[in-house]
Amino acid sequence: MAQKFRFNVNRLEFEKVTRPVWYFLLKGVKYFLVTVSLAVCYYIVFALVVDTDTEKRIKQENEAYSTMYEGMLERERLLENVIEGMKTKEDGIYRQLFNSPVPDFAISGVDVFLSGDGDIPDKDFIRHINNRIDTLVGMAGRVEGNLQKVMETLLSGKPVPPLTSPVEGFPPSRTGASVGSRINPFYKVRVEHDGLDMLSPQGTPVKASADGVVTGTVRSGKGKGNVVEISHDGGYVTRYAHLDNILVSRGQKVARGTVIGHVGMSGNSFVPHLHYEVYRDSLRLDPVNHFFVSMSPDDYTNMLFMSANAGQSMD
Incomplete structure (x- = not known):
């Protein structure tokens, strides 16, 4: 056992003080725990107050x-709305323009036959391929039939709608708001927009x-x-x-x-543009549906996207 001396004031002499080893071990453990606790506290404070370069980058x-x-979420919602709008426009184009059934270009359902686990028996695979071939043949027949009806309409001499862009070489990137509820650029409230804004110099x-035949002209500020009007x-x-x-x-x-004229800013116009409207028997139509003939499929798709998502009109 470790020993040390202390002075006894009553007896006026030194006497031995004896303490067990565990006393010193316990004291050492206490010092160790206090040191570790302080180190942990210092680390926590440092980590909360000071950011390392890695933490800043993260x-x-x-x-x-x-x-x-x-x-990305906003773009996903936007694209979903555009796709739904394009489906609706696809229905309207053939009904409004050619009075013909809506063409069925899509294969209904999703092909999940090959997405399962495990081996596919040869006979099932062959049957699946034959079914797909029959489906594609049927689709081709329907597409051919629809195109034939369109050609018959065009060649029969029956009236066809205006299908040419009033601005030659019009780029889809300059497409403004089309028919629907849009924010007025002057009053900043939603109003009904009855045409298509085509931004041009x-x-x-x-x-x-x-x-x-020109059935009306208006000159106004x-x-x-x-x-x-034609x-x-x-x-x-x-x-x-x-x-x-x-x-x-x-x-x-x-x-x-x-x-018949040139693009300007007459009247209440926010920027130079052509406001283009299409009617049939007094029924307002969406002019965008009348551009697919004078544009490539990619440009027409972009035009649909722009016109559907322009929240503010230019007049």
């Missing part, structure tokens, strides 16, 4: 990923989208500004608004592609 990456994730030629066969009417000038007169016959 936080920045997390913030960036969070922003990207929210943007001032002075761009505006052409008749089909053969017809208010509302839709300078407007030309009536076409089949009960179709097209209107061209916010023109910079008017080059035709009421009662004049015009051919498709005739320049």
Whole structure:
């Protein structure tokens, strides 16, 4: 056992003090625990107050990923709305333009035959392939039949709707709001928009989208500004608004592609653009449905996307 001396004031002499070894072991353990606890506390405080370069980089990456994730969710919702809108437009195009059944280009259902686990028996695989071939043959027949009906309509001499863009070479990236509820750029409230905004430089030629007769011209500094109205066969009417000038007169016959004016900002116009409207027997139609003939499939898809998602009109 360890020993030490202490002075006894009563007896005025030194005497031995004896303590067991476990006393010193316990004291050493206490010092060790206190030291470790202080070290842990210092580390926690340091970690909470001071960020290392790695932690700073990770936080920045997390913030960036969070922003990207929210943007991706918004784009996903946007694309879902666009796809639904395109399906509706696809139905409307053939019914409004050609009075023909809606073409069935899609294969209904999802092919999950090959997504399961395990081996597929040869006979089942062959039967599945034969079924798919029959389905594709049926699809091809329906597509051919629909195209045949469209061609018969075009060749029969029956009236067809205006299918040419009034602005030649119009880029889809300049497509503005189409028909529907849109925010007015001047009053900042939602109003019903009855046409398609085609943003173009001032002075761009505006052409008749089909053969017809000019049934109205308006020269004004208010509302839709300078407007030309053309009536076409089949009960179709097209209107061209916010023109910079008017080059035709009421009662004049015009051919498709005739320049009737130029893009301007007459009336209540936020930027230079053509406001284009299409009607059939007084029924308002979406002009976007009349552009698929004069554009490539990719450009037409982009135009549908832009027109459906422009929240604010230009007039």
